[in-house]
Amino acid sequence: MKANCWMGTKKMEVQEVPDPKILNQHDAIVDISSTAICGSDLHMYNGLLPTMDRGDVLGHEFMGEVVEVGREVKNLKVGDRVIVPFPIACGNCFMCQQNWFSMCENTNPNGWQQELVWGHSTAGVYGYSHMLGGYAGGQAEYARVPFADVNPLKVPEGIEDEKVLFLTDAFPTGYFAADNCDIQPGDTIAIWGAGPIGQFACRSAFLLGAERVIVIDRVDYRLQMARDAGAETVNFEETDGLLLDVIKDMTGGRGPDACIDAVGMQATGGGVLGALDHVKQAVKLETDRPLALREVFLAVRNGGRVSIVGDYAGVIDNLPFGAVMNRGITMRMGQAPVQKYYRHLLERILNGDIDPSFVATHTLPLEDTPRGYQLMDNKEDGCVKVVLKP
């Protein structure tokens, strides 16, 4: 089959690789109809995520038709149309039973690599470095899906792929970010980052009852997309370095009730500290550039909530932890436990509460995947999200 392989920093190649097989009897094989590039795939594209091997098949947002199931699979059959969540969960361990599917205790056979840097391991993820399991990803014609009774969600026929594809990651991740804000009537939620996750966090915050949502980014077409959803926006490059003052002014001097970091380790901007972060990251003294993270802690109101879904992989410097402690800030974060949310969110889509296809600005054949990475990474041609068709 054809698959998008990581061959080095900024080197993606669509290659011919072996078709996946049933390796365990709880597996299913999915014939992929649509698959997307995630903002987090850009970390690997840019060489910021360690434990990559040449030839690793990338991609963790895919859907398609079940074409084979292992003997132990009870809930799926050949011909079912499914979306596949990015975290691979076993469904039976302590963490899965608490709905923390993204921290499954059983699905990362390379958990030992994570334990070296993170203390404990998390769930395996398709096509997302060896540290997160070393599973072949879904930017391919077919994928093997472990624990097929637990992970894939059946979706009805007759609804277009683009409306349900983002149930695999971007929509539940944005919804999880908003859910972690514990939104109360009258709340104002500020969101750093207007990429796909920020867009879904923005819409989810409204779905969960936020009165105002403020979205911060530096790319105008992305901010326009947030305004289309009813958000107020700030282009931080137009604030003369006074973003925090602008936010404070917009929120009556008190600050947002909750702030979401939907940016993560590849943040841009940040003045002197930001320049220092770039240098440290380049020479590996610091793995992550926490520019947005510093701002959310300073911006949020006293006793407010900070919700983090932007990716961080390692260590960060100069976090204003005095602000977190003295101002009683609650932090909630994590990789989204997609399986906790996807049924509810599918209902929301079928109800017409939201149509996630707004985020798909570009559709390319699988063969053009490297071009898709360029479009997303450079934010060319109004690109927010790329959908690939195998």
Place this chain on the structure above:
Amino acid sequence: MNVRKTVTINHSPEELYTFWHNFENLPRFMQHLESVQVSGNGRSHWKAKAPAGQTVEWDARVTEDEPNRLIGWQSLEGADVQNSGTVTFTPATGGRGTVVRVDMQYDAPGGPFGALIAKLFNEEPDQQVFEDLRAFKQVMETGEVVRSDATLAGTRMVQRPGQPPETWPLPESA
């Protein structure tokens, strides 16, 4: 060398003890183990894979056996690798399954064969025992040893690219 590793598994001590106590089950999750033959009187014969297609073998006897709580073993004289240890099964707090703890001591002989053994057992021995315990948890909780494409090349420490294998199972030399 001493190794101590602990994992918590979502099953009762009875279920875990019973599975483990049937030593012929152990190769299902102990990566290097090829076979265990139980010969009665608490004695058993163990065969493990060593690098370069070699095998190491030893006989062992059960030294302690407390149903649903503890199993102790010791290798007999003439073992390629002298080893002994205990595995205990303790209820976790709040009904959250069972804490399984392995305490193991082993001693590899000298000489070239010893070096081979050392390679088998000393290469991150802590981690090897932990990987086996983790696989025990996987088998008990999910019914299978979890595999990713990158971890199909023999031991889990050896990585191949995260792309589907040409054939499965992989040839032994892979």
